[in-house]
Amino acid sequence: MRPERQQFSYSELTPTQKAVGSHVIDILKETKDRKLVLYVKGLSGCGKSAMLEGIRKDISDLGADLLEFREFNELLFEKRFSRLPNQVITSVTPRDKYFYEDTRISSRPKLPSNFEQKEILMPGMTMEEIESLVRKDLPHNYSDLTNDQIAQYSLGIPLLIDKLSRTGIDERKAARISAGYLRNNLRFTSILGDIQKYFQIDIPKQAVSFYHEMSRSLSSGHIYDSLYVVLEQQSRLKEKGIVEPSPIFIAPESEKIYDKMLHCDDESEIKLFVPELEYPDFLRIQQAFGFKYGSYKQDFATRPDMFGANYRKVSFWHKSRFDEYHEQDEEIFKDWSENYLNEFKSGNLPLKSARRESASFSVDAWDHVGLVTNPTLMGWAVESLLQQRSIGYVVEDSMVDSTYYFNPETKHIESIR
Numbered sequence: 417m418r419p420e421r422q423q424f425s426y427s428e429l430t431p432t433q434k435a436v437g438s439h440v441i442d443i444l445k446e447t448k449d450r451k452l453v454l455y456v457k458g459l460s461g462c463g464k465s466a467m468l469e470g471i472r473k474d475i476s477d478l479g480a481d482l483l484e485f486r487e488f489n490e491l492l493f494e495k496r497f498s499r500l501p502n503q504v505i506t507s508v509t510p511r512d513k514y515f516y517e518d519t520r521i522s523s524r525p526k527l528p529s530n531f532e533q534k535e536i537l538m539p540g541m542t543m544e545e546i547e548s549l550v551r552k553d554l555p556h557n558y559s560d561l562t563n564d565q566i567a568q569y570s571l572g573i574p575l576l577i578d579k580l581s582r583t584g585i586d587e588r589k590a591a592r593i594s595a596g597y598l599r600n601n602l603r604f605t606s607i608l609g610d611i612q613k614y615f616q617i618d619i620p621k622q623a624v625s626f627y628h629e630m631s632r633s634l635s636s637g638h639i640y641d642s643l644y645v646v647l648e649q650q651s652r653l654k655e656k657g658i659v660e661p662s663p664i665f666i667a668p669e670s671e672k673i674y675d676k677m678l679h680c681d682d683e684s685e686i687k688l689f690v691p692e693l694e695y696p697d698f699l700r701i702q703q704a705f706g707f708k709y710g711s712y713k714q715d716f717a718t719r720p721d722m723f724g725a726n727y728r729k730v731s732f733w734h735k736s737r738f739d740e741y742h743e744q745d746e747e748i749f750k751d752w753s754e755n756y757l758n759e760f761k762s763g764n765l766p767l768k769s770a771r772r773e774s775a776s777f778s779v780d781a782w783d784h785v786g787l788v789t790n791p792t793l794m795g796w797a798v799e800s801l802l803q804q805r806s807i808g809y810v811v812e813d814s815m816v817d818s819t820y821y822f823n824p825e826t827k828h829i830e831s832i833r
Contacts, residue, residue: 546570551563638675
């Protein structure tokens with residue numbers, strides 16, 4: 417179910433929103449006797465919907481209607497023009513408009529010729545507005561950023577404030593979140609001059625640099641290039657009542673390891689073994705990776721969904737006092753997992769045992785030579801979860817040709833060989 421939109425009154429709007437709202441009303445008054453579609457265009461999360469909600473009564477009083485873009489699009493594609501109000505206001509992103517206007521799309525919707533079309537730009541907030549919002553609406557700042565830095569790297573977009581205030585976000589990660597937001601929202605725009613019109617504050621230089629770096633290649637060059645998208649998905653899961661731990665690595669070495677994995681053009685496989693899980697942690701991992709009805713199912717998994725990973729060429733194994741699970745055609749991986757478990761029990765692994773009643777867990781993600789994306793995303797999903805919960809584990813990573821372990825006492829990655 418789609419969450420209900422927050423209701424805004426006119427008095428709660430920022431000066432920028434009020435100015436754009438007044439422009440909307442002026443256009444409706446000027447065109448009251450004509451058929452009109454008015455697009456309020458701006459980046460995702462810049463405050464378009466809040467502005468339109470704040471002036472909804474004025475719009476209704478003028479005989480116009482607000483439509484979600486998806487609803488407007490459905491009417492056009494189905495050619496139900498008779499159901500279109502005489503005057504329609506809808507909010508769009510640059511990517512929505514690109515799709516709508518792209519002449520290469522033969523089935524693109526076309527309005528009847530008697531409809532006039534106008535467009536208003538809704539920019540992000542000014543620095544004064546976003547700083548005020550940070551002070552007012554940010555009860556907790558768990559990041560390494562100051563409130564001023566959060567305002568700067570938010571680009572004036574309220575949507576980014578929550579993501580920038582989370583645990584483990586430093587200035588470099590903040591720049592990658594900003595750049596990821598730009599890439600995700602402006603994928604069809606590459607000229608910085610065209611981008612700046614959507615903002616009223618300067619885009620930080622490091623965010624610009626990362627944006628250009630991301631835009632030059634379809635493949636990711638840095639593991640945190642995807643951080644904005646992962647945090648956005650984490651927020652969507654939270655709206656459904658599912659709280660997933662942060663995707664940020666605790667061990668400082670992990671970021672460089674995963675950057676290197678992304679550039680691997682050889683064997684693509686990562687195996688992770690967790691020798692000892694207290695039962696609440698084991699149940700949490702089973703929930704995160706979709707253990708239901710006796711097997712790990714992607715349809716029920718939440719953490720891989722957050723990272724965009726899938727279960728193609730992925731195997732799981734676990735052993736607890738209640739049961740043991742392995743996939744029927746994965747005897748070799750079962751033997752690998754049990755061998756590591758025996759090594760741990762014999763004291764041959766550099767991880768300390770709490771000697772509590774516990775469970776063990778392992779996952780194997782692989783793909784064809786050079787196809788690193790899914791093994792890397794799956795590894796990131798697992799390792800960040802384990803690090804956030806201070807759980808020790810061992811990794812055999814063919815993409816960096818290394819075997820290492822996470823030491824929960826030192827919070828570092830240490831090499832085994």
